[in-house]
Amino acid sequence: MRIPLIAGNWKMYKDIDEAVELATSLKNVLKDAQSDKVEVAVCPPYIDLQAVGAVIKGSNIVLGAQNMYAAQEGAFTGEISPLMLRSVGCHYVIIGHSERRQYFCETNETINAKVKMALEYGLFPILCVGEKLDEREKGITNDIVKDHVVGGLKGIPKEKMASIVIAYEPVWAIGTGKTATPDQAQAVHKFIRETIASLYDAATAQSVRIQYGGSVKPDNAKTLMNMPDIDGALVGGAALKADSFEAIVKFYR
Ligand code: PGA
Numbered sequence: 001m002r003i004p005l006i007a008g009n010w011k012m013y014k015d016i017d018e019a020v021e022l023a024t025s026l027k028n029v030l031k032d033a034q035s036d037k038v039e040v041a042v043c044p045p046y047i048d049l050q051a052v053g054a055v056i057k058g059s060n061i062v063l064g065a066q067n068m069y070a071a072q073e074g075a076f077t078g079e080i081s082p083l084m085l086r087s088v089g090c091h092y093v094i095i096g097h098s099e100r101r102q103y104f105c106e107t108n109e110t111i112n113a114k115v116k117m118a119l120e121y122g123l124f125p126i127l128c129v130g131e132k133l134d135e136r137e138k139g140i141t142n143d144i145v146k147d148h149v150v151g152g153l154k155g156i157p158k159e160k161m162a163s164i165v166i167a168y169e170p171v172w173a174i175g176t177g178k179t180a181t182p183d184q185a186q187a188v189h190k191f192i193r194e195t196i197a198s199l200y201d202a203a204t205a206q207s208v209r210i211q212y213g214g215s216v217k218p219d220n221a222k223t224l225m226n227m228p229d230i231d232g233a234l235v236g237g238a239a240l241k242a243d244s245f246e247a248i249v250k251f252y253r
Pocket of ligand 1 (some may be wrong): 009169173174175176177213214215216234235236237238
């Protein structure tokens with residue numbers, strides 16, 4: 001059975017004090033979240049990782065990062081390595097978010113290198129895929145998503161797939177308040193699972209978790225999560241407040 005993963009992507013929000021405050025509130029309100037129903041992660045900015053990690057230590061919330069560089073160490077000014085993320089207690093790392101593809105020139109190749117390097121250092125990548133509005137309007141959603149999935153997973157052996165989460169995030173739904181309808185999202189999630197089945201096999205495809213992301217809020221979380229191929233959410237805006245994130249995490253109530 002796939003346990004849904006609800007992960008908060010804090011993006012470039014929250015200084016240390018604000019991050020500690022939010023993490024402390026989350027730790028309190030989520031302490032009764034049922035671990036057999038949901039797994040919870042938070043992905044703060046790099047500089048908050050250590051402080052947030054200290055707050056959530058021993059709780060049912062795990063730590064993730066929003067990005068990494070695909071090298072163990074070296075002269076890469078301004079970058080952070082998977083080893084550093086491990087040393088600060090990260091379990092997950094978001095890779096290939098659409099904002100990284102759009103503003104930081106990330107490509108399937110660089111994203112694939114990061115996925116491989118994350119796995120090598122024991123991190124669990126959350127690989128983001130998704131089409132832009134014009135691509136959906138042109139009717140090429142599946143082509144784009146397939147390109148992201150195949151490109152991101154290139155050379156990843158089947159046994160590593162248990163450590164990978166896919167996040168389907170239609171770019172037109174991110175931060176816009178426009179959510180994909182549950183049926184629209186389900187159709188793409190099913191297609192992603194079929195793509196993974198064709199790359200690996202049916203059992204592997206059935207076991208991979210595929211999150212939905214893009215304007216997930218307390219009022220739409222339940223219907224999205226009830227779709228058969230949606231296994232959790234990657235949450236941006238609504239993850240920045242304890243009450244809205246709590247309501248999303250507890251979608252199963
Ligand atoms: P949003 O962001 O929930 O604010 O749309 C989601 C994301 O970018 O991961």
